[in-house]
Amino acid sequence: MPAAIGxxxxxxxxxxxxxxxxxxxxxxxxxxxxxLAGIGGHLTxxxxxxxxxxxxxxxxxxxxxxxxxxxxxxxxxxxxxGADGREEFHVLPRTAHGHLHCGTCGSSWELGxxxxxxxxxxxxxxxxxxxxxxxxxxxxxxxxxxxxxxRP
Amino acid sequence: MPAAIGxxxxxxxxxxxxxxxxxxxxxxxxxxxxxLAGIGGHLTxxxxxxxxxxxxxxxxxxxxxxxxxxxxxxxxxxxxxGADGREEFHVLPRTAHGHLHCGTCGSSWELGxxxxxxxxxxxxxxxxxxxxxxxxxxxxxxxxxxxxxxRP
DNA sequence: GTCGGTATTGCGACGCCTTGCAACAACAGC
DNA sequence: GCTGTTGTTGCAAGGCGTCGCAATACCGAC
Ligand SMILES: [Mn+2]
Ligand SMILES: [Mn+2]
Ligand SMILES: [Zn+2]
Ligand SMILES: [Zn+2]
Numbered sequence: 307m308p309a310a311i312g313x314x315x316x317x318x319x320x321x322x323x324x325x326x327x328x329x330x331x332x333x334x335x336x337x338x339x340x341x342l343a344g345i346g347g348h349l350t351x352x353x354x355x356x357x358x359x360x361x362x363x364x365x366x367x368x369x370x371x372x373x374x375x376x377x378x379x380x381x382x383x384x385x386x387x388g389a390d391g392r393e394e395f396h397v398l399p400r401t402a403h404g405h406l407h408c409g410t411c412g413s414s415w416e417l418g419x420x421x422x423x424x425x426x427x428x429x430x431x432x433x434x435x436x437x438x439x440x441x442x443x444x445x446x447x448x449x450x451x452x453x454x455x456x457r458p
Numbered sequence: 459m460p461a462a463i464g465x466x467x468x469x470x471x472x473x474x475x476x477x478x479x480x481x482x483x484x485x486x487x488x489x490x491x492x493x494l495a496g497i498g499g500h501l502t503x504x505x506x507x508x509x510x511x512x513x514x515x516x517x518x519x520x521x522x523x524x525x526x527x528x529x530x531x532x533x534x535x536x537x538x539x540g541a542d543g544r545e546e547f548h549v550l551p552r553t554a555h556g557h558l559h560c561g562t563c564g565s566s567w568e569l570g571x572x573x574x575x576x577x578x579x580x581x582x583x584x585x586x587x588x589x590x591x592x593x594x595x596x597x598x599x600x601x602x603x604x605x606x607x608x609r610p
Numbered sequence: 611g612t613c614g615g616t617a618t619t620g621c622g623a624c625g626c627c628t629t630g631c632a633a634c635a636a637c638a639g640c
Numbered sequence: 641g642c643t644g645t646t647g648t649t650g651c652a653a654g655g656c657g658t659c660g661c662a663a664t665a666c667c668g669a670c
Contacts, residue, residue: 321630330647366650371627388558389593391543391657393616394625400516407589421584425577425596434601441541441597446576449586482617482666504656518620521659525618543627544656614670619664625657634649640642 312448316382316398317343323380334369335376337362338398340396342383348405348414384440388414393405396440410451468534468550469495486521487516487528494535494549500566501555507597536592548592556594562603569596576601 317339341357349357351371360367370405374395377383382392384396385417389407396403404417421425428434469491473483493509498600501509503523510517526547529535532560536548541559548555556569571578599607 327636328647332636332648332651338590350626353532355626367551367626368628368651369649372648387539387543387659390537391545393543395558406581406585408587409590409593415585420579422577424580425574428576429558429596433558433567433600434604435480435596436604437596438596440560444581444587446581446587446589447595452586452588480617484618484666486619502656507656516620519656520621520658521619581664613670614643615667619662621663622659623663623666624659626648626655628655629653631651632649633651634647636645636647638645640644 315343320380320382324376326362327375329345333362334365337365338370338373346397347396348396350388353431354395362406374450382417386441388443389445394443399440401440404439404444407443407445408448408451409445410447410455413448416444467495472529472532472534476528479588482592485514486517487525489517490522490529494529498549500546502540506547508550538593538595541597542596554591556591556596559595559597560600560603561597562599562607565600569594577596591601 320335320339324331324335325338337358338354341354341361345357351374354374355365355367355370358370374383374385382398384398384399384402386405388394389409389412394405402419404422406417408413408414419439422437422442426437426439429437437448472487472491475517476483476487489510489551490506493506493513497509504527506526507517507519526535526537530537534550536551536554537545538548538557540546541561541564546557554571556574558567558569560566570592574589574594578589578591581589
């Protein structure tokens with residue numbers, strides 16, 4: 307009788323992907339991946355460290371950040387920076403996107419390829435520059451903050 | 459005989475601008491402004507702290523960063539963030555511009571309003587969002603790094 | 611010129627992230 | 641199963657900023 311097959315997840319491939327590159331599958335990496343698999347969306351590095359520490363109190367920040375680097379190289383996550391420069395990680399992004407961030411109220415929105423496509427193509431054609439869309443964060447003022455300011 | 463009139467500089471207005479807002483003109487602010495007046499272009503916060511310390515060894519980082527905030531509110535400088543999230547200051551920008559940064563070789567270029575204008579207008583019309591152009595840093599790969607990678 | 615209110619400074623502590631290094635432990639090979 | 645190689649970890653230290661707080665000093669008023 308064959309073992310039951312659980313629901314498959316993209317994360318299941320990580321151990322073999324690592325070993326195929328001569329890297330190793332360690333308990334610390336397993337902890338981070340379990341954390342990442344249990345959430346979605348955007349988190350800061352500090353939040354990820356915190357969640358790993360909840361799962362395993364012996365977690366060390368440097369190990370988490372180094373593993374995040376590895377997972378980004380493998381394409382499982384991407385990072386950008388908030389308005390203050392802090393790292394924000396996007397887990398398993400369906401499609402590349404940047405971020406729009408209101409410096410006044412702190413809200414943020416995803417910036418689709420359709421909105422930035424013109425700029426991306428212009429930079430590619432005009433300068434040969436390849437934009438890393440997921441690293442793009444546009445900071446400014448959102449509609450409600452701008453109108454609140456002009457009509458005090 | 460009237461006193462000789464030296465070459466006038468935009469920085470000359472700072473003391474009175476501060477006092478008009480109920481703020482104060484201090485030796486520490488004078489030091490930073492002399493540093494800023496002596497250079498141009500883009501510098502990181504740490505570089506500015508370093509230059510202030512060279513001019514006055516008693517310089518404290520927190521005071522420099524707080525004064526940079528004040529000068530940015532007055533419009534004398536603007537800041538963005540490098541690929542690693544560190545602050546970069548632009549002194550007396552002639553015209554608002556963003557930055558293009560190659561994550562591979564570290565080079566960077568100015569991004570003119572003409573190149574980003576389409577995106578800025580689209581975000582304004584579509585979302586009511588007001589982009590802070592000088593805070594924009596687009597990271598990616600420059601032409602020479604991209605071709606070096608595709609033709610190894 | 612002195613005085614007082616209050617903006618500013620310097621300090622210490624903290625938060626986020628990176629790096630060098632010695633000790634450890636995956637895992638390939640036998 | 642061992643064993644050796646070498647990728648990883650944990651630690652300590654450092655760099656970049658930020659913040660709260662008590663002491664300082666700017667500057668407007670008299
Ligand atoms: Mn910023
Ligand atoms: Mn980055
Ligand atoms: Zn807002
Ligand atoms: Zn390059």
